[in-house]
Amino acid sequence: MTDVVGIGVLTRLIDRDMVDEAVRDAGRLEKRSRLLTARVIVYYVLALCLFFGDGYEEVMRKLSHGLRSLGSWRKDWAVPTVGAISKARMRLGEEPSRLLFDRVARPMALRGTKGARLYGRRLMAVDGVIFTLQDTADNEAGFGRCGGDNPSPFPQARVTALVECGTHAVVAARIGPWKSSERGQLADLPGAFEQDMLVLADAGLHSHDLWKAASATPAELVWRVQTRLDPPVVRALPDGSYLSVIGDPAQKGRRREYARPGHRATVRVDPTEVRVVEYDIPNRGGKTESIRLITTILDPAQATAAELAAVHHERWEAESVFDEIETHQRGGSTIQPRSKHPDTARQEIWALLLTHYAVRHLTCEAAEQADIDTDRISFIRPSRAIRRQVTDQAAFSPRKTGHRDNRDDQRNP
Known part of the structure; x- marks a missing residue:
């Protein structure tokens, strides 16, 4: 799962090497092998912010969609429980998400951006x-x-x-x-x-x-x-x-x-x-x-x-x-982030800002290609497109470098 899970089209912006660096610099590297590794949980929290209305387990299903057809899962594998996911988020903490946002979020307008x-x-x-x-x-x-x-x-x-x-x-x-x-x-x-x-x-x-x-x-x-x-x-x-x-x-x-x-x-x-x-x-x-x-x-x-x-x-x-964040991404200002602890609440807010940035990055690219003002492209349509990409491509490796042998990338959890 560590090698093959990703977040679809957003992985172009947030590749797994960048995630691993943030996890390492935050001192959150695992001391033992786990199914829910720090990298997987970073991507999972980003997916939580894309699918705000879905439960913990349903978001994990969407994140791992297609892995069975690739032969990457044992038949007896089951989606981790809510308790296991919550403990993994607490182990991860706020710092990797904050570091990732600080390293990814940069002004994106080009000189000719309208x-x-x-x-x-x-x-x-x-x-x-x-x-x-x-x-x-x-x-x-x-x-x-x-x-x-x-x-x-x-x-x-x-x-x-x-x-x-x-x-x-x-x-x-x-x-x-x-x-x-x-x-x-x-x-x-x-x-x-x-x-x-x-x-x-x-x-x-x-x-x-x-x-x-x-x-x-x-x-x-x-x-x-x-x-x-x-x-x-x-x-x-x-x-x-x-x-x-x-x-x-x-x-x-x-x-x-x-x-x-x-x-x-x-x-x-x-x-x-x-x-x-x-x-x-x-x-x-x-x-x-x-x-x-x-x-x-x-x-x-x-x-x-x-x-x-x-x-x-x-x-x-x-x-x-x-x-855009409150109404369209979260589904309304009355819908709260899911986290019940300050550390994971901050983790979720950083991920919310990061996924919003990723949506806007895709929007800006589209506007530049069409030579139109970015404001003419709604926030909702690219958000929906990205959600579809996550469910369709979540099983593709988030590696930005060259391909490796499939036997190395299709490990059993």
């Missing part, structure tokens, strides 16, 4: 989502519940992710209890901000410390800030934006003052130079909403105020990604 870039920079967005989990004492202890005196009926995990807007690929993520804020998790993500990125974020994620950390990376930033942050005008620019400075609101001591039309504003020491873009948008009530953006792109020649205002709305693509 709607993926602004002046050569990849459009990326940061946002968060909460997953409801199985109602167990272990999950409650590990993740907690929101609600205070009127708690949620289920424990909840918070996930903050960095998403490539043009392809809907999640390329970095952090998982934690529901009490861990998106800001707190975002503090661990700037390491994923790269030279060719333009990172978008909503007002709820801005803080002075986060901005300082993110602006120190090679990426450019366009973040919305709350309107109560009233930066002074240092120099007006011809496109309607203006240069300004923002300081640390927690820092005390000497202040610098800057003139702004109609009033005087103060900024504390340790100022950071930014460019500010302000505009109004209509809302449903017939009124207008004021939007204030700050950016590290100080020169209007690199991106005008109108372009930055338009591109910032691409951050909603991150919301679409979470909708």
Whole structure:
């Protein structure tokens, strides 16, 4: 089973050598021979995330479909019990799935990918989502519940992710209890901000410390800030934006003052130079909403105020990604991951993000071949195609290298 089990078309992206490396680096290599090896369980957890509505044993049947016809099974072999599979998942733990996601998930848009870039920079967005989990004492202890005196009926995990807007690929993520804020998790993500990125974020994620950390990376930033942050005008620019400075609101001591039309504003020491873009948008009530953006792109020649205002709305693509995961992949936000322990819950969430990435990778390849925008291909159709591939091809070796003699690949479990 170790040599022949796979996950169909997804094995092109997640080959068995990569899985074995993640298992080894996580220190989860088996000390004795088992039917449910670490590699098999890694693929099995990925299959769980593809077949969310099926039971443990049914997913194992789909994963091993076709092996009998290949002569790879003894006639007296039976599908492992739920208890055996659960113990194998506990032995595996979270770390191999996390390592596998970190090594596989990369921005996938090419230079010509439609709607993926602004002046050569990849459009990326940061946002968060909460997953409801199985109602167990272990999950409650590990993740907690929101609600205070009127708690949620289920424990909840918070996930903050960095998403490539043009392809809907999640390329970095952090998982934690529901009490861990998106800001707190975002503090661990700037390491994923790269030279060719333009990172978008909503007002709820801005803080002075986060901005300082993110602006120190090679990426450019366009973040919305709350309107109560009233930066002074240092120099007006011809496109309607203006240069300004923002300081640390927690820092005390000497202040610098800057003139702004109609009033005087103060900024504390340790100022950071930014460019500010302000505009109004209509809302449903017939009124207008004021939007204030700050950016590290100080020169209007690199991106005008109108372009930055338009591109910032691409951050909603991150919301679409979470909708794909919750509604189409999981079958609805009320359907919880199966895991009853924090370690396997994190394992399952990493696998959920990894399978979503694999679906989006296939979608992006199809869009490139057809020369169309990736957004024109629905998430549902490639997901269904991949599920069919798993049941039809699960018995093919997940090896990416050359073929070996069949007698070596068709071992009895």
